[in-house]
Amino acid sequence: MSAGFPLSRTDRPVPESERARILAEPVFGSHFTDHMASAAWTAQDGWHDRRIRPLEPFSLHPGTAVLHYAQEIFEGLKAYRHADGSVWLFRPEANARRFARSARRLALPELPAADFLAGVEGLIRADESWVPPSDGERSLYLRPFMFAADPFLGLRPATQVVYAVIATPSGSYYSHGITLWVSDRYTRAARGGTGAAKCGANYAAGLAAEIDAREHGCDQVLYLDSEGEGTLEESGTMNLCLVTSGGELITPALGTILDGVTRDSVLTLAAGFGLAPVERTVTLDELRRGAADGTITEVFAVGTAVVVTPVVAFKGEGYEFVIGDGTPGKQTTTMRKHLLDIQHGRAEDSFGWMRRVL
Template identity: 50%
Template sequence: MKFEVTRNPSPLSDFDREAAISDPTFGSHFTDHQVVVVWEAGIGWHSAQVIPYGPILMDPSSAVLHYGQEVFEGIKAYRHEDGSIWTFRPEMNAARIQRSAKRMALPELPADVFIDSLHQLIAVDGDWVPKPEGEKTLYFRPFEIAAENFLGVRAAKRVEYRVIASPVGPYFVGGVKPISIWIALDSSRAGKHGTGEAKTGGNYAASLLAQQEGYDQGCSQVVFLDAETSTHVEELGGMNLFFIYKDGSVVTPGLDGTILRGITRDSLITLIRDRGIKITERKVTLDEVREGAKSGEIAEVLACGTAAVITPVGIFKSRDEEIVIGDNQPGELTVSLREELTGIQYGIVADRHNWMHKLAD
């Protein structure tokens, strides 16, 4: 698919751009351009463009506003020491947005168009990718929305795929410090046969009430239990969980349709197996976490996702209890895996699995 490029006539000045990327706040500044590709029933995908960043002209009856038919992704661009720009496992993001789209009755964007859209945006906004220091990156937000103007409960016949990008620093400020997690006892993120496995805004909206409760209690994230029994730990509002036991083995909650198929999660499973460490995907009960933390059987807990990469978890907290993991300090395996994964992403550790994809020299 050929992309038509219209340059922004008033891009941010070099001085202002450098100021924006020197100390970026997550999701606060955006690059000069965006990608747009249109889909229409009976025609398919067409009109691929790179255009100036700016507001979306949207009719008040646009379907996404009324029926929530939308999906999105998160993926980063990394500048290596030689100045080249890379991204991490984009084919996984392409496959996941296709699965999410299918679940939300949206058309599936071809994987090559997804990957090319990242190339196209970097071709005009490559200067926005920060230097490889302080874990700074350029964060892509690809998304797909129902863009037909109508009221009626059915799948939209016109859809837009867009990509915007924002320079970002660490998701959690203050270095690699354990975070506190609020246990959602009164709300669920996703139920059986629902949309839990889709990366769609409704799932995140459903997490915000509990997330706010967690903030009020001094927690950085919220963990959800399964909707059927409220006994099994599933995932955080935006990250997956791993439990490291004192015998060295690792457990992560299994995928059963209610948990997002995290790309960082999948990568960590591979890196852990590379080390000869036993890792199991299975159900993990809150009782097991409570008892394991108390006895010392659970030595470390980590949370992972594209935005935060890997962060240690020190405390699980609810209105009924506080569960402290280890000594509330970053665990050895957590720190080691974080160093390995970020090293691969920034080109300083060997990429044995060919995960990195070059976007620009």
């Protein structure tokens, strides 16, 4: 156990039989492990009270700042069991860096990368029995988060902050090719806004758009830019990638979208699949024309939870179109398998992305 996050073990763990039942068919975000990591920050004392402790509810004053002003950020990463029983994280250093960037944007204190890693790894060690077996696509999803804890009504940066990490066993997020609803009613972010930060307010603001998507028979929403130029940004919980007949892997440029760890990984892997990675502006008109004339052959979405998920169709107000023949593409399927194989230890990690915990 990390010396920075000492362990206080629970005396009421989930029974082994119940844990086995959950791990057999884990549902993302539905069940939680026995422990949590936590730390506190105050303007006077800085970071302190680091520990791994039993999972338990927070007790918050009704005036706690996060409940009124949404000063909060979070991360998402996974731990993977390999065939030899060892447990690994995928690129946690990248999550630590993004967590710090999000903190700066939301005027929260930056958590040192060493503390980010120690808290995550300490929780995995305490709850190793919750990491699913190495077969298939199961993993342990970890959710670090931080929020303003001041009991204070007034708009100012927090002087008291709580940091925590919780974990939930996870299976496949989507088990099929998905259809996206192109929203012309809602936007996710604007220049100078919080689109590049991973904060809860971004996702809360997208729930109405997600309802729209489901009412139109779609799995998720695709946002366009906020300036009315018709450029693609990202999906509700995912970055977007396009494969062209000319051998390019195109993804919308950063700025108002999240700098996804999986997005970056896929761009790095592209050359090995004969694809040239390109980050640039893509318009909805270009996407529609490319789908019609075959210059855009595949589309997929990427993220920690969804890995690489094929997008087979799009719908919008008064139109709909499919990509290719409406089934998951070969490049998408191959890249998904290769990334999962790296994460689960079934393929060589030539980029040094995996970090061993146990």
